[in-house]
Amino acid sequence: MVPTSGAAQEISLLTEALGVGGAIDDAISLVISTSGSTGTPKGAQHTPATLSASAQATQERLGGPGNWLLALAPHHIAGLQVLLRAVAAGFTPVALNLDDGFDADVFADALERLDGPRRYTSLVPTQLVKVLDSPRATAALAAADALLVGGAATPAPLLNRAVDAGIPIVCTYGMSETAGGCVYDGVPLDGVEVRIDDPNPEGVGRVVLGGPMVAKGYRNLPDHPAFAEPGRFRTDDLGRLDDGVLRIVGRADEAISTGGLTxxxxxxxxxxxxxxxxxxxxxxxxxxDRLGEKVVAVVVTRTGERLDASRIRGLVAERLDRYAAPREVFDVDRLPLRGPGKPDRRTLRERFSS
Structure with a gap:
């Protein structure tokens, strides 16, 4: 198969950013790409120790060793860790073929066949939506021991639907730089430290993560400020700690400045x-031209429902403020995604700016 121009460009970008073919420290066993939210992916460098620490901490938090079903792309950290956790526990993981996309019934078949004393899997929110639309897949997932959901923020209504269906869902927070999820349901895994830098009066500031699973810096970027403190990673996420529970508010690099307000x-x-x-x-x-930036919402409407832009604007104005209400609301069939299932904001900005 000949790569498309977009795919060829991405391959070229990754090849250069990850220094493919160049010398590397003998201690590094994995260079995994970040999702490139700022446009240029970086290569997080991991050792056997960082990967092992992540797998062990996950196993302890979930209740013991078990086998894993891979339903994510294995070239992203979330998918790769599904495989590594299974192998570390002494099992042979099962992998879905995602060439034609995610099929909830195929997922259910694979999950029901998964062996091991405990059965785990991991999904992104868009996949969970498809599972919940299939009664059979929902029942199969409810019988598993844990479902990790990460890669993108899980909307509260979706989380509530999963809980009501009896699915043992665990919301994870982490990234390539931390060998995947290192905070589960807001609580750090054993050995993980969470710090909030420069908090505002509401306690919201930059999230800094530390622990044995933190990467050994970026490939070919030895002095990157995100790794200025040994063993710690300064994220681009904004969050706060409520009685030791981490709440992610958003990303510092995605904030919208509209009329002088953020x-x-x-x-x-x-x-x-x-x-x-x-x-x-x-x-x-x-x-x-007037505000600098205007707030815009891009929405996928539920089957059988009709989008009411005025109602959405009113809801936001009532709960937050008028300046946060979207000036425009666009209805689309599906959202473009990047990485392990995160919304591609850059593509949306390009599409609706024209």
Missing amino acids: VVPQVVEAVIADDPAVAECVVIGLPD
Whole structure:
């Protein structure tokens, strides 16, 4: 198969960023790409010790060793860790063929055949939506021992649907730089330290993560400020600690400046997700001559529902403020994704800016 121009460009970008073919420290066993939210992917460097620490901490938090079903792309850290956790526990993982996309019934078949004293799997929110739309897949997943969901923020309505269906869902937070999820349901795994730098009066600041699973810096970027402290990674995420529980508010590099005021997209998305007609939602900032940026919502409507933009604007204005309410609401069939299932905000900005 000949790569498309977009795929060829991505391969070229990754090859250069990860220094393919160049010398590397003997201690490094894995260079895993970040999801490239800023446009240029970086290669997080891991050792056997960082990967083992992550697998062991996950196993202890979930209740013991078990086998894993892979339903994610294995070239991203979340998918790769599914394989590594299974192998570390002494099992042979099962992998779904995702060439034709994610099929909930095929997922159910594989999960029911998975051997081991405990059965685990991991999904991104868009896959969980498909599972919950299939009674058979929902029942199969409810019988598993744990479902890890990460890669993108899980909307509260989706989380509630999963809990109501009896699915043993665990919301994870982490990234390539931390060997995957290192905070489960807001609580750090054993050995993980969470710090909030430069908090505002509400306690919201930059999230800094530390622990034995933190990467040994970036490939070919030895002085990157994110790794200025040994054993710690300074994220681009904004969060706060509530009685030791980490709450992620949004990303510092995705904040929208509108009329001199700052809007965090994820805060607005959480409000819009409560609208009964909304299945998925992404909030972005688009150029505006008067405001600098205007708040815009891109929505996937639930089957059988009708989108009401005025209702969405009113909901946001009531719960947050008028300046955070979207000036425009676009209805789309599906959201573009990047990495392990994160909304591709850059593509949406390009699409709706034209």
